[in-house]
Amino acid sequence: MTYTHLTTDELVLIEAYYHQNKKGTYVAKQLKRAKQTIYNVYKAFDEGLSALDYYKRYKNNKKNCGRRPISLSDNETEYIQKKVVQGWTPDVIIGRAEFPISCSISTLYRLFKQGLFDLTALPMKGKRKANGYKEKRGKQAFKRTIHQRNKDYQLFNNEFGHLEGDTIVGKHHKSAVITLVERLSKVIITLKPIGRRAIDIENSLNNWFKKFPCHLFKSITFDCGKEFSNWKSISNLNDIDIYFADPGTPSQRGLNENSNGLLRKDGLPKQMDFNKVEESFIQSIASKRNNIPRKSLNYKTPLEVFLSYVDNDILSSLI
DSSP states (O other): OOOOOOOHHHHHHHHHHHHTTOOHHHHHHHHTOOHHHHHHHHHHHHTTOOHHHHHHHHHHHHTTOSOOOOOOOHHHHHHHHHHHHTTOOHHHHHHSOSSOOSSOHHHHHHHHHTTSSOGGGSOOOSOSSOTTOOOOSOOOSOSOBHHHHHHHOTTGGGOTTEEEEEEEEOGGGOOEEEEEEETTTOOEEEEOOSSSSHHHHHHHHHHHHTTSOTTSSOEEEEOSOGGGTTHHHHHHHHTOEEEEOOTTOGGGGHHHHHHHHHHHHHTOOTTOOGGGSOHHHHHHHHHHHHTSOBGGGTTBOHHHHHHHTSOHHHHHHHO
């Protein structure tokens, strides 16, 4: 049975019985309380306290109940604040275990929500589209579907070199940034094309692929945007397979969609005109994200995992 503390009404009754010289056993039966509980109150009355005084003492003692507040050391607080600036989440700060933190992951999340640290470091929440939303774009029939990809690459989920691609659009839909994500390492690549036309996207991708050895990347999966309508020439020139997700199914490119949200959060918002910023700035946003450890990578950074799949000969040609 769950124990409940005496109410103010019960204390007033006990005080009245006390002044009537009623025995504690009788009062306990009347209030259906334990005899020891009544005798504890009677003892306080013997010491000269009133029911109000007893209640105030009870409330003051109750403040000492429960778990003590978590207090992090100055070194821990300084380390956490430093990593928050770099974009690390509470989960990564503790999971990476570079510096000992004297609390659990869930406790650190609570400290963030209490305002001790920057809330913007917490992961994104919410839906991008409302329930019942239907995609009206990307109906063109020229694409190679994602279902063909699963037949061509039976080891797709465990094989390095498969990319997911998209564009994020800037202010007034006048500028864009190409985003690519390698699925196994989760490395994010950002490219700044001259414009949003299909030829601009094609030229930018072709110039980027020239920097890498042939067949380092095996496939790209795009959404159904018209900016990728020159996919055949990109595929033929760079000897890479290109596929398209089904219209209105962003979950088929979930990693790329999530990465786009992180880039938006880190410094590429919709209100920005990408034509007015240098490509080095856009690449620095991706670089920051590539150097943040991730739980899904066993708290390694995407860049560390990416480099583990690239041999020294390839790496030397990239530097």
